[in-house]
Amino acid sequence: MWLEILLASVLGFVIYWFISRDREEILPFEDGWWGPGVKTITREDESIRPFKVETSDEEINDLHQRIDKFRLTPPLEDSRFHYGFNSNYLKKILSYWRNEFDWRKQVEFLNKYPHFKTKIEGLDIHFIHVKPPQLPSGRTPKTLLMVHGWPGSFYEFYKIIPLLTDPKSHGLSDEHIFEVICPSIPGYGFSEASYKKGFNTVACARIFYKLMLRLGFQKFYIQGGDWGSLICTNMAQLVPRHVKGLHLNMAFVARNLSNLTVLLGQRFAGFLGFTERDVELMFPWKEKIFYNIMRESGYLHIQATKPDTVGCALNDSPVGLAAYILEKFSTWTNSEFRNLEDGGLERKFSLDDLLTNIMLYWTTKTIVSSQRFYKENLGQGMNQKHERMKVFVPTGFAAFPCEILHAPEKWLKSKFPKLISYSYMAAGGHFAAFEEPKLLAQDIRKFVTLVEQQ
Numbered sequence: 001m002w003l004e005i006l007l008a009s010v011l012g013f014v015i016y017w018f019i020s021r022d023r024e025e026i027l028p029f030e031d032g033w034w035g036p037g038v039k040t041i042t043r044e045d046e047s048i049r050p051f052k053v054e055t056s057d058e059e060i061n062d063l064h065q066r067i068d069k070f071r072l073t074p075p076l077e078d079s080r081f082h083y084g085f086n087s088n089y090l091k092k093i094l095s096y097w098r099n100e101f102d103w104r105k106q107v108e109f110l111n112k113y114p115h116f117k118t119k120i121e122g123l124d125i126h127f128i129h130v131k132p133p134q135l136p137s138g139r140t141p142k143t144l145l146m147v148h149g150w151p152g153s154f155y156e157f158y159k160i161i162p163l164l165t166d167p168k169s170h171g172l173s174d175e176h177i178f179e180v181i182c183p184s185i186p187g188y189g190f191s192e193a194s195y196k197k198g199f200n201t202v203a204c205a206r207i208f209y210k211l212m213l214r215l216g217f218q219k220f221y222i223q224g225g226d227w228g229s230l231i232c233t234n235m236a237q238l239v240p241r242h243v244k245g246l247h248l249n250m251a252f253v254a255r256n257l258s259n260l261t262v263l264l265g266q267r268f269a270g271f272l273g274f275t276e277r278d279v280e281l282m283f284p285w286k287e288k289i290f291y292n293i294m295r296e297s298g299y300l301h302i303q304a305t306k307p308d309t310v311g312c313a314l315n316d317s318p319v320g321l322a323a324y325i326l327e328k329f330s331t332w333t334n335s336e337f338r339n340l341e342d343g344g345l346e347r348k349f350s351l352d353d354l355l356t357n358i359m360l361y362w363t364t365k366t367i368v369s370s371q372r373f374y375k376e377n378l379g380q381g382m383n384q385k386h387e388r389m390k391v392f393v394p395t396g397f398a399a400f401p402c403e404i405l406h407a408p409e410k411w412l413k414s415k416f417p418k419l420i421s422y423s424y425m426a427a428g429g430h431f432a433a434f435e436e437p438k439l440l441a442q443d444i445r446k447f448v449t450l451v452e453q454q
Contacts, residue, residue, distance in 0.1 A: 027386055202386060206238060223248070353434070
């Protein structure tokens, strides 16, 4: 009898293990055509063309005229940033933008790194490609693709790039020296927008993978936050053998059932696998998760349903565009900044940096196409195959304390079984590379070290 029970138990365990073990699925690698009309060419032009950011008197004069004609609505007394962007502080932004901000100088600064364009799946894809200025004898750089999100741009990476490509000149070890590629998501900045419905993160991941192959890279590291984190995750699901390592500072784990454990409260936190730091960042959950989502997700509902409607106004008014985007750089950097009259914007960023990012949306007329990315990814409901799939490449995660929602290591391990590095960062929020470039660079380097020790 006992032998039968033992054999039944062993058999039951084997069946359970076989059913529940991690299956290394790969996302189907399809193809696409996002250019205008029907694809007629048999072979796409694969040339890589140098590109330069440019401006003109006409562009600058038009901007100034629109700023001059803007009508401000006075804020409510003591409203600070609780109702959105405070128009009293907006006056300061507009005065600086109109009278002191030097767009020509910023264009020159943007061109400090080499820009290129190439045609992939019918779209002109823009990217910067930065090689190390110098390499120790016998060394080759490690290739790193970095992907931005909304409402950011490739410009977010300008401060972290020298820390990765020339670490020794910035007080860091030269154990890891990187060659960095930062593309613009199609429909953002200088990358051409899709002419067809359905362009989502999986399509973008496939295009960026083709870009890397076109540049001659067969294996590489990838890093992203916001939409960039999902694009990089999808790339790891599409072509895992080509991804040496995946580093994220935000993760999409919405379909993870373990997320519901937070409802049990902090009393059971230790039992549920949460650390003391997790508890600090997530509880009380009503305030730090539920109410925070309610406060910060209004834009998401608009952009995931009818992005073109609000886009008409934002594409026509540079002031409206600035208020809409800069509000995110306030509360997504630190939710407590909503209690400040100036939204805390200049505590972490310079006005030149913030306005340069705005100009990349304004001068390219891409706010509408950038917002459509939400509709394409969320408008049909979160029920895409990649959301149910795990990721089987070495993964590292940097948990910045002021990110909109904290993702505990316990949750990430169910999506990323090969999570080998999880770091509680000392400071920083949603725009990690823009805000805390040194901290992010150090964590990327730490992750790469762990990958190469395996």
